Amino acid sequence: MKSVALLLAAGDSERMGAPKVLLDWHGQPLLAHQLHQIQKSSLGECVVVLGRDFEALEPLVRRPFRPGWKSRPVRNPRYREGKSTSIRVGLASLLARPDAILIASVDQPLDHRLIDALLLAGKEEWAAAAEAGGRTIVLPVFEGRRGHPPLFRGTLLPELLGVQEETLGLRTIVRRLPERVLEIPWDSPQILINLNTPLDLARTAGSDPARPHPRV
DSSP: OOEEEEEEEOOOOTTTTSOGGGSEETTEEHHHHHHHHHHHSSOOOEEEEEOTTHHHHHHHHHOOSSTTOOEEEEEOTTGGGOHHHHHHHHHHTOSSOOSEEEEEETTSOOOHHHHHHHHHHHHHHHHSSOTTOSOOEEEEEETTEEOSOOEEEGGGHHHHTTOOGGGTTHHHHHHHOGGGEEEEEBSOGGGGOOOOSHHHHHHHTTOOTTOOOBOO
16 A cells, blocks of 8 residues: 655744744654654654754755655645645655655654554455445544544545635544544554643653554
8 A cells, every 4th residue: 555644844833932843852852753743653754844943954854763754745835825835735745645644844753653554444345345435544543532643544635635724624534424534542642742832841741652552
């Protein structure tokens, strides 16, 4: 299954007061942690959307955490207009439609085991479904609360390319047809973390990135 990660890292980090991409997360910059987890997973490609600090961050994005693995940076000149612009820019840079698209934000810490669990669930679901049928969105859930990152079937690419800030971006796609969402139980609240402010960072600084594991 051809799969790609779209990592959104172009925001201004106004509420945090410092660039989120460089926040210390268990001894390394948060952007490095995200790239490391993506490259440890079975994802085949990673597109990182950057904004103002493109030149400074490009070397970090291209740094391989696993031999032979490459992440590709893409610049979003309209990043101040919202996350939806980064989604559209990143997806528009794809050379071909993948089978699966993982969309993650740099301020929502990832775990490679969760990524692989989402990919496995999607692969099994889509192998049994018609080209455009079945449940085409896979979401992790912790104690009844949906978290991140979402995984989308590649057939939704045209819909994803149309996301807009005015219509709540990805939320609209997820909520449009509830019957197309497959929920995967997960045993860690890490899937609910959003590092938007210094208080958010302080509250989660002690969380263990090695703890998440699938509920069996």
